[in-house]
Amino acid sequence: MKSKEKYLPLLLFSCVALGIVIGGMLNFPERSLSKANARKAKIDKLIDFIDDEYVDHVNSDSIVDxxxxxxxxxxxxxxxxxxxxEQSSEVELMRGDFVGIGVNFYMYKDTVTVVRPLENGPAEKAGILAGDRILYADKSKLFGRKLPTDSLFNKLKGEEGSTVLLTVYRKNTGKKLKIPVxxxxxxxxxxxxxxxxxKNTGYIKINRFAENTYTEFREGLEQLKRQGINTLVIDLRDNGGGYLEKAVEIADELLKDQELIVFTKNKKGTIKKTFATAEGIFETGRVFVLIDENSASASEILAGAIQDNDRGTIVGRRSFGKGLVQREMDFDDGSAVRLTTSRYYTPSGxxxxxxxxxGNSEAYIHDFEKRFESGELYAKDKIKVADSLKFKTKKGRIVYGGGGIVPDIFVPLEVKKGEENVGYVLNSGLVGHFVFEQLDQNRKAYEGLDLKSFLSQLYxxxxxxxxxxxxxxxxGLEISVANNETLVKKYVSAEFARQLFGEDQYYQILLKDDAILKAILK
Known part of the structure; x- marks a missing residue:
């Protein structure tokens, strides 16, 4: 985490840069080749030439990549x-589960250190505690080796029901323990x-659209409805997207029968329209959708469906602007390609x-820099929209295409203008590492505290x-937080609450005095 200040925006936004791979390469006799197969055969032959004739040994797999x-x-x-x-971790992330021991950890001074065992997970059940250093997994040494993250995961993951013997150093007792998990x-x-x-307003935070997202959302919405809410806030800030189908399923819970959710068009001109059904469980209450410059893809599909059907209010800042649909295809070697196969359109078209x-993805990745320069993250009238791309919502309101969802209610960045890197730091892993190290100095001082007592002590x-x-x-970061002390204290306090008490407590603190929520609740 010792990146210089100028690289922080690139690190945060680089996750939106993607690339692609071609299909299988077949080697047919020359006289029977079609034009397409001839192109593929040329690549195959070039790699064969390099394998057989090149003066030095070359890894042909890397050449293919x-x-x-x-x-x-x-x-x-x-x-x-x-x-x-990378593919296995991508699959796990989008599938929504993996087989392992269930801990949040990071490398602290070359040692695998438990930030927090997951609630009701295997590690917690076995007695692993926050602050434990994992020295060995069975006979594999995990400290002092600078192992890459994927290697560490492979040591801790395995077959469901299998046992791994962890050798743990517990700092607050000074003892080494052997704990089977x-x-x-x-x-x-x-x-x-x-x-x-x-009393009347429910809140659901979605971080991505994976296989289990709709099920989780539905469960949360049902719980909130039982508690008597009539207003729903869906937070899609920093949600880079995922499966289109899951955004559609969530939209269906909010829209009335036969309202258009989204339609797609491929290169053949084939149009596929998706409409809401009559099965939605929240078709009448008030809806607010929170977005920002990092809300993309499936997040924009959901926000666009709500906005174009005049079903709710979009609040925040202009979204990323990704209107392309990818299909994932696997290869025999375990790699995969996500290939853009169609464009999607919001209900207004x-x-x-x-x-x-x-061929110029670099400029695309760094498009967000223009938003800083133009001032649009601080003033709605700085957002540039194409007058030629006007569309109308169901009730006739003007909305624009060509670059993200423009919110109905604009809320500027909370950090002071010119100090955006403070915001990136607060949303990076640095806050979590800082809090861990503060707690690690004397964990006993926090034992027995409830949230209220803890906050009183911290403040x-x-x-x-x-x-x-x-x-x-x-x-290694030359960043001053002096002008954003209140914001810094809120994020640090929230992270303390997360590591000591859990995710819900983290959001209870983080959402208090949240600028976008203030715009709604007032």
């Missing part, structure tokens, strides 16, 4: 090739939390895909922001 990425760099920015080393299915939740903001130049500490400022400097 380079060739694939070079070819596909000339397509759209969202078609992506996923190598075998039975691996089990560990959920990766895509709905971070659902809770009540006040608008494409919200922002412009891109084929009486006048030095906490100064400690965080020092931590940033020690991490």
């Amino acid at each position: 380079l060739t694939v990425n070079s070819i596909l760099a000339n397509l759209d920015p969202h078609s992506v090739y996923i190598p075998p080393s 039975v691996r089990d299915v560990v959920p990766i939740e895509s709905v971070d939390t659902y809770l009540k903001l006040n 608008r494409s919200i895909q922002k412009p891109y130049t084929k 009486s500490d006048k030095t906490i922001v100064a400690k965080f400022q020092k931590y940033l400097a020690e991490s």
Whole structure:
């Protein structure tokens, strides 16, 4: 985490850059080749020449990857090739579970350190505690080796029901312990939390659209309805998207029968329209959808369906602007391709895909920098929309295509203008690492505290922001937080609550005095 300040925006937004791979390469006799197969055979033959004749030994697999990425760099920015080393974790993330021990950890001073065992997970059940250092998994040494993250995961993951013997150092007792942990299915939740903001208002935070997202959302909505809400806030901030179908299923719970949710069009001109059914469980209450510059893809499909049907109010800042649909296809070596196969359109007929130049993904990735320069993250009238791309909602309101969803209610960034990197730091892993190290100095001091007592103790500490400022400097970041002390203290307090009490408590603090929620609740 010792990146310089100028690289923070790139790190945060680089997740939107994607690439693609071609199909199987077949080697047929020359006289029987079609034009398409001849192109594929040329690539095969070139790789064979290099394997057989090139003066030095070359890893042909890496050449294939380079060739694939070079070819596909000339397509759209969202078609992506996923190598075998990354595909398994991608599959787990979108499937919504994996088989492992169930801990949040990070490498602290070259040692695998438990930030927090997952609630009711295998590690917690076995007695693993926050702050434990995992020294060995069976006979595999995990400290002092600078193991890559995927290697660490492979040591801790395994077959469901299998046992791994962890050798743990517990700092607060100074003892080494051997703890057997039975691996089990560990959920990766895509709905971070659902809770009540006040007597009538429910809140659901969705971090991505995975296989289990609709089920989690439906469960949360049913719980909130039982508690008597008549207003629903769906938070899609920093949600980069995922499965289109899951956004559609959620929209169906909010829209009335036969209202158009989205339609797609492929290169053959085939149009597929998706309509809501009569089965929605929240078709009449008030709806607010929160978006920001990192809300993309499936998030924009949901927001666009709500906005174009005049079903609710979109609040926040202009969304990312991704109007392309990818289909994932697997290869025999464990790699995969996400290939753009169609464009999607909101019910009013608008494409919200922002412009891109084929072969220039770098400019596309860094488009967000223009938003800072133009001032649109602080003032709605700075948002540039194309007058030629006007569309009308169901009730005749004007909306625009060509670059994201423009909110109905605009709310600027909370950090002061010119100090956006403070916001990136607060949303990075740095806050979590800082809080862990603060707790790790004396965990016994926090034992037995409830949330209220803890917050009283933390807010009486006048030095906490100064400690965080020092931590940033020690991490190599020359960023001053002096002008954003209140915001910094809120994020630090929320992270303390998360590590001590859980995710719901984190959001209880983070959402208090949230600028976008204030715009709604007032």
